[in-house]
Amino acid sequence: MGQLVEGVWKDEWYDTGSSGGEFVRDTSKHRHWVTPDGSPGPTGEGGFKAESGRYHLYVSYACPWAHRALIFRALKGLADHIDISVVHPDMLWNGWEFRTDFDGATGDRLFGESYLYKLYLRADPKASGRVTVPVLWDRDTDRIVSNESADIIRMFNRAFDGVTGNTDDYWPEDLREGIEPLNDRIYDTVNNGVYKAGFATSQEAYDKAVHPLFDSLDWIEGILAGNRYLAGDRLTEADWRLFTTVARFDAVYHTHFKCNRRRIVDYPNLWAWARELYQMPGVTETVRPDHFTRHYYFSHDTVNPHRIIPIGPDADWTAPHGRG
Numbered sequence: 001m002g003q004l005v006e007g008v009w010k011d012e013w014y015d016t017g018s019s020g021g022e023f024v025r026d027t028s029k030h031r032h033w034v035t036p037d038g039s040p041g042p043t044g045e046g047g048f049k050a051e052s053g054r055y056h057l058y059v060s061y062a063c064p065w066a067h068r069a070l071i072f073r074a075l076k077g078l079a080d081h082i083d084i085s086v087v088h089p090d091m092l093w094n095g096w097e098f099r100t101d102f103d104g105a106t107g108d109r110l111f112g113e114s115y116l117y118k119l120y121l122r123a124d125p126k127a128s129g130r131v132t133v134p135v136l137w138d139r140d141t142d143r144i145v146s147n148e149s150a151d152i153i154r155m156f157n158r159a160f161d162g163v164t165g166n167t168d169d170y171w172p173e174d175l176r177e178g179i180e181p182l183n184d185r186i187y188d189t190v191n192n193g194v195y196k197a198g199f200a201t202s203q204e205a206y207d208k209a210v211h212p213l214f215d216s217l218d219w220i221e222g223i224l225a226g227n228r229y230l231a232g233d234r235l236t237e238a239d240w241r242l243f244t245t246v247a248r249f250d251a252v253y254h255t256h257f258k259c260n261r262r263r264i265v266d267y268p269n270l271w272a273w274a275r276e277l278y279q280m281p282g283v284t285e286t287v288r289p290d291h292f293t294r295h296y297y298f299s300h301d302t303v304n305p306h307r308i309i310p311i312g313p314d315a316d317w318t319a320p321h322g323r324g
Protein backbone atom coordinates (compact mmCIF):
# COMPACT_ATOMS: atom_id res chain seq x y z
CA MET A 1 0.00 0.00 0.00
CA GLY A 2 1.38 3.38 -0.91
CA GLN A 3 1.16 6.22 -3.35
CA LEU A 4 3.08 8.20 -5.94
CA VAL A 5 4.74 11.46 -5.02
CA GLU A 6 6.00 13.31 -8.11
CA GLY A 7 6.75 10.12 -9.95
CA VAL A 8 8.25 8.24 -6.98
CA TRP A 9 6.47 5.33 -5.26
CA LYS A 10 6.24 5.71 -1.45
CA ASP A 11 5.10 2.80 0.66
CA GLU A 12 2.82 4.19 3.36
CA TRP A 13 -0.58 3.29 4.91
CA TYR A 14 -3.51 5.71 4.95
CA ASP A 15 -2.90 8.71 7.14
CA THR A 16 -5.76 8.80 9.66
CA GLY A 17 -3.71 10.72 12.24
CA SER A 18 -4.65 14.12 10.86
CA SER A 19 -8.38 13.34 10.74
CA GLY A 20 -9.17 12.04 14.24
CA GLY A 21 -8.85 8.41 13.16
CA GLU A 22 -11.17 8.81 10.19
CA PHE A 23 -10.45 7.30 6.78
CA VAL A 24 -10.92 9.99 4.13
CA ARG A 25 -11.06 8.73 0.56
CA ASP A 26 -9.18 10.76 -2.07
CA THR A 27 -11.04 11.94 -5.13
CA SER A 28 -10.12 10.31 -8.44
CA LYS A 29 -7.74 12.35 -10.62
CA HIS A 30 -8.42 11.11 -14.15
CA ARG A 31 -11.85 12.26 -15.24
CA HIS A 32 -12.08 12.24 -19.04
CA TRP A 33 -14.97 10.54 -20.84
CA VAL A 34 -15.37 8.21 -23.77
CA THR A 35 -18.27 9.53 -25.86
CA PRO A 36 -19.91 8.25 -29.08
CA ASP A 37 -18.21 10.91 -31.23
CA GLY A 38 -15.19 11.90 -29.12
CA SER A 39 -16.68 15.18 -27.96
CA PRO A 40 -15.82 16.11 -24.36
CA GLY A 41 -17.97 14.56 -21.63
CA PRO A 42 -19.12 16.19 -18.39
CA THR A 43 -15.51 16.62 -17.20
CA GLY A 44 -12.01 16.54 -18.69
CA GLU A 45 -10.92 16.69 -22.32
CA GLY A 46 -12.41 15.33 -25.53
CA GLY A 47 -10.78 13.04 -28.06
CA PHE A 48 -11.90 9.71 -26.62
CA LYS A 49 -14.30 8.32 -29.20
CA ALA A 50 -16.05 5.01 -28.54
CA GLU A 51 -14.30 2.44 -30.75
CA SER A 52 -13.98 -1.31 -30.56
CA GLY A 53 -10.59 -2.51 -29.32
CA ARG A 54 -9.24 0.94 -28.45
CA TYR A 55 -9.69 0.87 -24.67
CA HIS A 56 -8.34 -1.49 -22.03
CA LEU A 57 -9.74 -1.91 -18.54
CA TYR A 58 -7.49 -2.63 -15.57
CA VAL A 59 -9.38 -4.22 -12.68
CA SER A 60 -9.17 -6.21 -9.51
CA TYR A 61 -11.79 -8.89 -8.86
CA ALA A 62 -11.40 -7.98 -5.18
CA CYS A 63 -12.30 -4.32 -5.51
CA PRO A 64 -15.96 -3.25 -5.27
CA TRP A 65 -15.33 -0.17 -7.42
CA ALA A 66 -13.62 -2.10 -10.20
CA HIS A 67 -16.37 -4.70 -9.90
CA ARG A 68 -18.93 -2.11 -11.00
CA ALA A 69 -17.02 -1.61 -14.24
CA LEU A 70 -16.77 -5.37 -14.82
CA ILE A 71 -20.51 -5.75 -14.35
CA PHE A 72 -21.34 -2.97 -16.82
CA ARG A 73 -18.87 -4.44 -19.32
CA ALA A 74 -20.77 -7.73 -19.05
CA LEU A 75 -24.30 -6.27 -19.08
CA LYS A 76 -23.62 -4.03 -22.04
CA GLY A 77 -21.99 -6.63 -24.26
CA LEU A 78 -18.60 -4.92 -24.17
CA ALA A 79 -16.42 -7.96 -23.54
CA ASP A 80 -15.52 -8.26 -27.23
CA HIS A 81 -14.69 -4.57 -27.47
CA ILE A 82 -12.87 -3.73 -24.24
CA ASP A 83 -10.36 -6.27 -22.99
CA ILE A 84 -9.14 -6.46 -19.42
CA SER A 85 -6.09 -7.03 -17.25
CA VAL A 86 -6.70 -8.35 -13.75
CA VAL A 87 -4.29 -7.61 -10.90
CA HIS A 88 -3.28 -10.13 -8.23
CA PRO A 89 -5.46 -9.98 -5.09
CA ASP A 90 -2.54 -9.15 -2.79
CA MET A 91 -1.98 -5.41 -2.52
CA LEU A 92 1.23 -5.05 -0.54
CA TRP A 93 4.16 -2.60 -0.31
CA ASN A 94 4.21 -2.00 -4.08
CA GLY A 95 0.45 -1.56 -4.29
CA TRP A 96 -1.44 -3.56 -6.90
CA GLU A 97 0.78 -6.10 -8.66
CA PHE A 98 0.60 -7.87 -12.00
CA ARG A 99 1.68 -11.23 -10.60
CA THR A 100 -0.08 -14.17 -12.23
CA ASP A 101 0.24 -16.82 -9.50
CA PHE A 102 -3.47 -16.70 -8.59
CA ASP A 103 -6.35 -18.05 -10.64
CA GLY A 104 -7.80 -15.25 -12.77
CA ALA A 105 -4.90 -12.80 -12.29
CA THR A 106 -3.79 -12.07 -15.86
CA GLY A 107 -0.76 -9.85 -15.50
CA ASP A 108 -0.51 -6.64 -17.53
CA ARG A 109 -1.72 -7.68 -20.96
CA LEU A 110 -0.76 -4.42 -22.63
CA PHE A 111 2.74 -3.65 -21.42
CA GLY A 112 3.89 -6.54 -19.22
CA GLU A 113 4.48 -4.15 -16.32
CA SER A 114 5.05 -5.53 -12.83
CA TYR A 115 3.06 -2.99 -10.80
CA LEU A 116 0.02 -0.84 -11.45
CA TYR A 117 1.90 2.29 -10.37
CA LYS A 118 4.16 1.80 -13.41
CA LEU A 119 1.11 2.13 -15.63
CA TYR A 120 0.23 5.42 -13.95
CA LEU A 121 3.82 6.56 -14.61
CA ARG A 122 3.50 5.65 -18.30
CA ALA A 123 0.61 8.09 -18.50
CA ASP A 124 2.47 10.74 -16.47
CA PRO A 125 6.09 10.23 -15.32
CA LYS A 126 5.61 12.86 -12.60
CA ALA A 127 2.28 11.48 -11.34
CA SER A 128 1.28 12.03 -7.71
CA GLY A 129 -1.53 10.41 -5.76
CA ARG A 130 -3.11 7.07 -5.10
CA VAL A 131 -2.82 4.27 -7.60
CA THR A 132 -6.25 2.69 -7.79
CA VAL A 133 -8.34 0.32 -9.86
CA PRO A 134 -10.35 0.50 -12.02
CA VAL A 135 -8.35 2.24 -14.76
CA LEU A 136 -9.74 2.78 -18.24
CA TRP A 137 -6.72 3.07 -20.53
CA ASP A 138 -6.62 4.50 -24.06
CA ARG A 139 -4.25 2.59 -26.33
CA ASP A 140 -4.27 5.33 -28.98
CA THR A 141 -2.97 8.13 -26.78
CA ASP A 142 -1.36 6.07 -23.98
CA ARG A 143 -3.39 7.97 -21.44
CA ILE A 144 -5.71 7.14 -18.60
CA VAL A 145 -9.22 8.09 -19.64
CA SER A 146 -10.66 7.60 -16.18
CA ASN A 147 -9.95 6.00 -12.84
CA GLU A 148 -13.39 6.77 -11.41
CA SER A 149 -15.78 3.84 -11.44
CA ALA A 150 -18.92 5.97 -11.16
CA ASP A 151 -17.95 7.70 -14.44
CA ILE A 152 -16.77 4.51 -16.15
CA ILE A 153 -20.11 2.77 -15.64
CA ARG A 154 -21.94 5.75 -17.13
CA MET A 155 -19.66 5.65 -20.17
CA PHE A 156 -20.23 1.92 -20.53
CA ASN A 157 -23.97 2.47 -20.11
CA ARG A 158 -24.40 4.57 -23.27
CA ALA A 159 -21.21 5.59 -25.11
CA PHE A 160 -20.64 2.28 -26.90
CA ASP A 161 -24.27 1.62 -27.90
CA GLY A 162 -23.42 2.34 -31.55
CA VAL A 163 -20.58 -0.20 -31.38
CA THR A 164 -22.46 -2.99 -29.60
CA GLY A 165 -26.07 -2.36 -30.59
CA ASN A 166 -26.97 -2.91 -26.93
CA THR A 167 -29.26 -0.07 -25.84
CA ASP A 168 -30.13 -1.27 -22.33
CA ASP A 169 -30.14 1.79 -20.11
CA TYR A 170 -29.31 1.68 -16.40
CA TRP A 171 -29.45 5.45 -15.97
CA PRO A 172 -32.74 6.31 -17.67
CA GLU A 173 -33.58 9.96 -17.84
CA ASP A 174 -36.99 9.66 -16.21
CA LEU A 175 -35.54 7.95 -13.13
CA ARG A 176 -32.43 10.10 -12.62
CA GLU A 177 -34.05 12.33 -10.06
CA GLY A 178 -34.72 9.28 -7.90
CA ILE A 179 -31.39 7.59 -8.59
CA GLU A 180 -29.15 10.48 -7.49
CA PRO A 181 -30.24 10.62 -3.84
CA LEU A 182 -30.04 6.81 -3.62
CA ASN A 183 -26.49 6.91 -4.98
CA ASP A 184 -25.46 9.71 -2.64
CA ARG A 185 -26.65 8.06 0.55
CA ILE A 186 -25.50 4.57 -0.46
CA TYR A 187 -22.05 5.81 -1.51
CA ASP A 188 -21.45 7.72 1.70
CA THR A 189 -22.87 5.28 4.23
CA VAL A 190 -22.60 1.86 2.56
CA ASN A 191 -20.05 1.65 -0.29
CA ASN A 192 -17.61 3.95 1.46
CA GLY A 193 -19.22 3.42 4.88
CA VAL A 194 -17.76 -0.06 5.27
CA TYR A 195 -14.29 1.34 4.55
CA LYS A 196 -14.80 4.20 7.01
CA ALA A 197 -15.74 1.68 9.70
CA GLY A 198 -12.99 -0.76 8.80
CA PHE A 199 -10.10 1.67 8.44
CA ALA A 200 -11.08 3.81 11.45
CA THR A 201 -8.32 4.09 14.00
CA SER A 202 -10.42 5.61 16.78
CA GLN A 203 -13.63 4.41 18.44
CA GLU A 204 -15.32 7.72 17.58
CA ALA A 205 -14.51 7.39 13.88
CA TYR A 206 -15.77 3.80 13.85
CA ASP A 207 -19.00 4.72 15.66
CA LYS A 208 -19.55 7.63 13.28
CA ALA A 209 -19.44 5.25 10.32
CA VAL A 210 -21.04 2.05 11.58
CA HIS A 211 -24.38 3.45 12.80
CA PRO A 212 -25.25 5.23 9.52
CA LEU A 213 -24.21 2.07 7.66
CA PHE A 214 -26.78 -0.09 9.45
CA ASP A 215 -29.40 2.68 9.38
CA SER A 216 -28.99 2.65 5.60
CA LEU A 217 -29.23 -1.14 5.33
CA ASP A 218 -32.49 -0.99 7.34
CA TRP A 219 -33.75 1.77 5.03
CA ILE A 220 -32.81 -0.27 1.93
CA GLU A 221 -34.55 -3.35 3.35
CA GLY A 222 -37.70 -1.22 3.61
CA ILE A 223 -37.41 0.00 0.02
CA LEU A 224 -36.91 -3.53 -1.28
CA ALA A 225 -39.91 -4.76 0.70
CA GLY A 226 -42.15 -2.58 -1.48
CA ASN A 227 -40.13 -2.36 -4.72
CA ARG A 228 -38.48 -4.93 -6.92
CA TYR A 229 -35.42 -2.66 -7.33
CA LEU A 230 -34.10 0.41 -5.57
CA ALA A 231 -35.57 2.97 -7.98
CA GLY A 232 -38.82 1.08 -8.61
CA ASP A 233 -39.57 -1.70 -11.05
CA ARG A 234 -36.53 -1.11 -13.28
CA LEU A 235 -33.01 -2.22 -12.57
CA THR A 236 -30.69 0.80 -12.56
CA GLU A 237 -27.11 1.76 -11.76
CA ALA A 238 -28.21 2.40 -8.17
CA ASP A 239 -28.74 -1.35 -7.75
CA TRP A 240 -25.42 -2.28 -9.30
CA ARG A 241 -23.51 0.28 -7.24
CA LEU A 242 -24.98 -1.23 -4.07
CA PHE A 243 -24.57 -4.81 -5.23
CA THR A 244 -20.77 -4.91 -5.26
CA THR A 245 -20.63 -3.93 -1.58
CA VAL A 246 -23.41 -6.35 -0.65
CA ALA A 247 -21.62 -9.20 -2.46
CA ARG A 248 -18.58 -8.75 -0.18
CA PHE A 249 -20.46 -7.96 3.01
CA ASP A 250 -20.90 -11.22 4.90
CA ALA A 251 -17.59 -12.74 3.78
CA VAL A 252 -15.45 -9.67 4.38
CA TYR A 253 -16.92 -6.47 5.79
CA HIS A 254 -18.90 -8.16 8.56
CA THR A 255 -15.73 -9.65 10.03
CA HIS A 256 -12.71 -7.78 8.69
CA PHE A 257 -14.23 -4.28 8.86
CA LYS A 258 -16.22 -4.96 12.09
CA CYS A 259 -19.57 -4.28 10.42
CA ASN A 260 -21.22 -6.98 12.49
CA ARG A 261 -24.55 -5.75 13.75
CA ARG A 262 -26.24 -7.86 11.09
CA ARG A 263 -25.38 -9.87 8.01
CA ILE A 264 -26.95 -9.50 4.59
CA VAL A 265 -28.62 -12.91 5.01
CA ASP A 266 -30.50 -11.43 7.99
CA TYR A 267 -32.36 -9.01 5.70
CA PRO A 268 -34.87 -11.15 3.75
CA ASN A 269 -35.57 -8.64 0.98
CA LEU A 270 -32.01 -7.42 0.54
CA TRP A 271 -30.68 -10.97 0.50
CA ALA A 272 -33.20 -12.11 -2.13
CA TRP A 273 -32.50 -8.98 -4.23
CA ALA A 274 -28.75 -9.74 -3.99
CA ARG A 275 -29.29 -13.30 -5.22
CA GLU A 276 -31.39 -12.06 -8.11
CA LEU A 277 -28.65 -9.69 -9.27
CA TYR A 278 -25.94 -12.30 -8.72
CA GLN A 279 -27.80 -14.79 -10.89
CA MET A 280 -28.19 -12.46 -13.89
CA PRO A 281 -26.43 -13.59 -17.07
CA GLY A 282 -22.83 -12.43 -17.18
CA VAL A 283 -22.81 -11.20 -13.59
CA THR A 284 -22.08 -14.44 -11.71
CA GLU A 285 -18.61 -14.76 -13.30
CA THR A 286 -17.66 -11.26 -12.14
CA VAL A 287 -18.16 -12.22 -8.47
CA ARG A 288 -14.92 -13.77 -7.26
CA PRO A 289 -14.96 -14.55 -3.51
CA ASP A 290 -11.55 -16.18 -3.87
CA HIS A 291 -10.12 -12.79 -4.88
CA PHE A 292 -11.94 -10.68 -2.36
CA THR A 293 -11.39 -12.83 0.70
CA ARG A 294 -7.71 -13.16 -0.12
CA HIS A 295 -7.32 -9.47 -0.88
CA TYR A 296 -8.80 -7.95 2.23
CA TYR A 297 -7.63 -10.37 4.89
CA PHE A 298 -4.16 -10.75 3.42
CA SER A 299 -3.38 -7.22 2.26
CA HIS A 300 -4.51 -5.15 5.23
CA ASP A 301 -1.98 -6.15 7.83
CA THR A 302 -2.80 -3.06 9.89
CA VAL A 303 -6.31 -4.52 10.33
CA ASN A 304 -5.44 -8.25 10.32
CA PRO A 305 -1.75 -8.51 11.30
CA HIS A 306 -1.46 -12.31 11.12
CA ARG A 307 -3.10 -12.43 7.70
CA ILE A 308 -5.29 -15.35 8.71
CA ILE A 309 -8.12 -15.81 6.25
CA PRO A 310 -11.29 -16.88 8.06
CA ILE A 311 -13.39 -19.77 6.87
CA GLY A 312 -16.26 -17.61 5.63
CA PRO A 313 -20.02 -18.12 5.83
CA ASP A 314 -21.99 -20.84 4.09
CA ALA A 315 -24.50 -18.99 1.96
CA ASP A 316 -26.22 -20.25 -1.15
CA TRP A 317 -26.15 -17.48 -3.72
CA THR A 318 -27.72 -19.81 -6.28
CA ALA A 319 -30.90 -20.43 -4.25
CA PRO A 320 -34.08 -19.22 -6.01
CA HIS A 321 -34.63 -15.53 -5.24
CA GLY A 322 -38.40 -15.58 -5.58
CA ARG A 323 -38.67 -11.91 -6.57
CA GLY A 324 -40.39 -12.43 -9.90
Ligand SMILES: N[C@@H](CCC(=O)N[C@@H](CS)C(=O)NCC(=O)O)C(=O)O
Nearest residue numbers: 063064065130131132133147148149
Ligand atom coordinates in the same frame (compact mmCIF):
# COMPACT_ATOMS: atom_id res chain seq x y z
N1 LIG B 1 -13.27 6.47 -6.40
C1 LIG B 1 -12.56 5.34 -6.96
C2 LIG B 1 -12.01 4.47 -5.86
C3 LIG B 1 -11.21 3.31 -6.35
C4 LIG B 1 -10.43 2.62 -5.20
O1 LIG B 1 -10.26 3.20 -4.13
N2 LIG B 1 -9.94 1.39 -5.45
C5 LIG B 1 -9.17 0.69 -4.43
C6 LIG B 1 -9.36 -0.79 -4.48
S1 LIG B 1 -10.89 -1.30 -3.80
C7 LIG B 1 -7.70 0.91 -4.68
O2 LIG B 1 -7.22 0.66 -5.78
N3 LIG B 1 -6.98 1.31 -3.63
C8 LIG B 1 -5.55 1.50 -3.67
C9 LIG B 1 -5.13 2.65 -2.81
O3 LIG B 1 -5.97 3.36 -2.26
O4 LIG B 1 -3.93 2.83 -2.69
C10 LIG B 1 -13.52 4.61 -7.86
O5 LIG B 1 -14.69 4.44 -7.50
O6 LIG B 1 -13.11 4.18 -8.94
